[in-house]
Amino acid sequence: MLRHEIERHSLPNTMLLYGPDGSGKFLTSLELTRVVSCVENGKAGCNCASCYGTKRLISNDLFIICKSNLRNSFDLWRKYGVSEKNVTHFVCDLRRLAICFSFEEHTRREISELEEFLGVSNDVLNRYDELMDLVYRLLDLSEIKIITIDMIRAAQRFLSLRSGLGKYRVLIIDGAENMNEEAQNSFLKISEDTPEGALIVLTASSKDLLRSTIVSRCRVYRFTTLKKEDQRAIIEEKYHPELLDTTYASLESVMYDPLIMRDYFEKLASNVTNLEIMNEVVDTVTTNGHTTGFLDYVLDQLRERVEILCNRSVEEIYDYENLMNKISFARRSILYSNANRESTLIDFLLHNMKDVVKYC
Numbered sequence: 001m002l003r004h005e006i007e008r009h010s011l012p013n014t015m016l017l018y019g020p021d022g023s024g025k026f027l028t029s030l031e032l033t034r035v036v037s038c039v040e041n042g043k044a045g046c047n048c049a050s051c052y053g054t055k056r057l058i059s060n061d062l063f064i065i066c067k068s069n070l071r072n073s074f075d076l077w078r079k080y081g082v083s084e085k086n087v088t089h090f091v092c093d094l095r096r097l098a099i100c101f102s103f104e105e106h107t108r109r110e111i112s113e114l115e116e117f118l119g120v121s122n123d124v125l126n127r128y129d130e131l132m133d134l135v136y137r138l139l140d141l142s143e144i145k146i147i148t149i150d151m152i153r154a155a156q157r158f159l160s161l162r163s164g165l166g167k168y169r170v171l172i173i174d175g176a177e178n179m180n181e182e183a184q185n186s187f188l189k190i191s192e193d194t195p196e197g198a199l200i201v202l203t204a205s206s207k208d209l210l211r212s213t214i215v216s217r218c219r220v221y222r223f224t225t226l227k228k229e230d231q232r233a234i235i236e237e238k239y240h241p242e243l244l245d246t247t248y249a250s251l252e253s254v255m256y257d258p259l260i261m262r263d264y265f266e267k268l269a270s271n272v273t274n275l276e277i278m279n280e281v282v283d284t285v286t287t288n289g290h291t292t293g294f295l296d297y298v299l300d301q302l303r304e305r306v307e308i309l310c311n312r313s314v315e316e317i318y319d320y321e322n323l324m325n326k327i328s329f330a331r332r333s334i335l336y337s338n339a340n341r342e343s344t345l346i347d348f349l350l351h352n353m354k355d356v357v358k359y360c
């Protein structure tokens with residue numbers, strides 16, 4: 001559908017792509033940017049200066065604000081590894097991660113370390129383990145994701161410049177639902193007065209999380225959870241997994257289905273103290289290979305409720321962050337060490353499910 005609109009030159013200047021994690025919203029917005037900014041014919045595989053820059057997220061005509069969840073993506077890199085063949089995709093994810101933190105003071109040191117890796121392309125492959133340690137340190141450092149007015153103002157300055165190489169200046173706000181009140185207000189002003197030659201693409205997990213006045217400014221595209229075959233095709237294309245057949249079974253735990261997870265979650269949440277039901281759910285979750293997917297779902301649920309923290313005490317905010325860290329830790333020990341999934345999950349739920357329910 002999008003391709004059709006590009007060909008007919010009927011693209012709107014503000015668009016919203018919404019749908020669950022892993023449904024390809026960011027990749028689509030990037031491909032859209034590439035096609036509209038290409039200085040040749042926009043064909044797939046084009047390697048003109050503009051396409052080269054867009055694919056690597058280094059184009060001067062592209063400004064990205066990113067507050068989406070990149071953990072799943074890096075889990076897949078850890079699982080499948082990086083080689084000469086797919087290093088470009090990997091570097092793109094690393095840049096996206098750096099962008100996530102570009103406005104945050106407390107991670108300045110880690111980000112400049114990451115930039116150093118990105119500056120020397122051989123380092124990415126040769127010092128992979130060291131790099132991944134850094135990546136996970138960053139992912140753990142900030143589970144709270146808010147897009148502030150400062151970021152929107154920086155985007156506004158970018159849009160007011162004249163485009164460089166390409167025909168368009170593109171602003172992508174990835175995870176737009178994380179804009180706070182002020183940021184949404186400020187964004188609304190930009191979208192009412194988008195300069196000529198500017199294209200704004202928002203991605204969000206749900207359109208209900210954005211103010212209706214913003215949604216009404218956008219042409220809206222809905223993304224659905226990918227079918228297993230499509231997930232597999234994307235993973236093959238991006239990660240080139242050599243051992244795909246033997247590891248495919250665990251894919252579902254990485255790209256979780258929110259509807260299935262919600263059932264597990266609701267059952268647990270309404271029976272927090274019932275051990276029998278807890279065991280029953282844990283059994284289903286682990287048998288179906290949904291262990292880390294379930295913990296991701298819990299993390300996402302908590303993240304979505306971050307706004308309630310505004311009215312809470314410092315102690316409660318500290319408890320919340322602590323809880324997020326515990327979940328990340330449980331999920332990492334399940335994924336990367338040989339910890340027993342079932343006992344780790346039971347242990348986590350026994351000690352923390354009450355706290356989780358308190359925030360949800």
Ligand SMILES: [Zn+2]
Nearest residue numbers: 038046048051
């Ligand atoms: Zn091109």
